[in-house]
Amino acid sequence: MAPRKQQEIFDATLRLVAEKGYDGLTVEGVAERxxxxxxxxxxWWPSKAALLGAALVEADLLEFEPPDTGSLRGDLVALVEGIRRLLTEPPARDIAVAALGAAVRHPELDARRFFADRFARERQVFERAVRRGELKRSVDPMLVIDLLAGAVWxxxxxxxxxxxxxFANQAVSAVLGGVAT
Structure with a gap:
């Protein structure tokens, strides 16, 4: 499938889930749109759950690149700001709340792939911080992300x-107060 057409399908999927929720999302609706x-x-996708799962990870609409500000503090503030935008600015807000909220009620919608993809990208923030001597090697990066993202959610x-x-500065300060070297 051409990448442009695939992105159109993902865009239609995410916008429909934002408008109608997971229960109102249909393959027919995505096809029409x-x-x-x-x-x-x-x-390409055997079910609406598989389609939405792929769209959450691969759609340009939810594109995510981990920050590289040169410091752990700067990178974490930028990550928190990105999560804030995801959860407060339309259309991302409506997509995230509808799709990830539906994952709780619908196990077939494997939201773990979304979080695993994001965390795999975020991990490099921590790897750079360890190399720069800003972070103890023993710190669990996933715990730090969970604390910060959880605060925003x-x-x-x-x-x-x-x-x-x-808010981002305050949240990062609260977390780093216990993990910074």
């Missing part, structure tokens, strides 16, 4: 509170 036949979609999604301009 992206201008392809539904058999084309089923040829709880504040923005579950509590529905606004994130201040200084």
């Amino acid at each position: 992206s201008g392809v036949n539904k058999t084309t979609i089923y040829r 709880v504040r923005a999604v579950f509590r529905g509170l606004p994130l201040t301009d200084d």
Whole structure:
């Protein structure tokens, strides 16, 4: 499949899940919105869960590149800011909340792939920090990411509170106070 057409399918998938939720997402709807036949979609993805899982990881709409600011603190602040944008700015906010929220109720929607892909990219932030002597080798990078991302999720999604301009700095300071060398 041509990369451009694949991105159109992913875009249609993510926008539909944002508008209608996982239960309202259909392969027929994606096919109609992206201008392809539904058999084309089923040829590449056997179910709507597989399609949404691929779209979460591969769509340009949710593109993610780990920051490289030259410092652990700067990289973590940039990561938290990226998570903040993902969870507070449309259309990413609606996509993330609908798709990842649906993963709790629908085990066939394997959101672990989304998180594994993100974490594989985020890991290099920690590897660079260890090489620079900014971080103990014994620190669990996934725990740090979980603490920071969890803070954004709880504040923005579950509590529905606004994130201040200084939220990323405050969250990173709270976490680094216990792990910085």
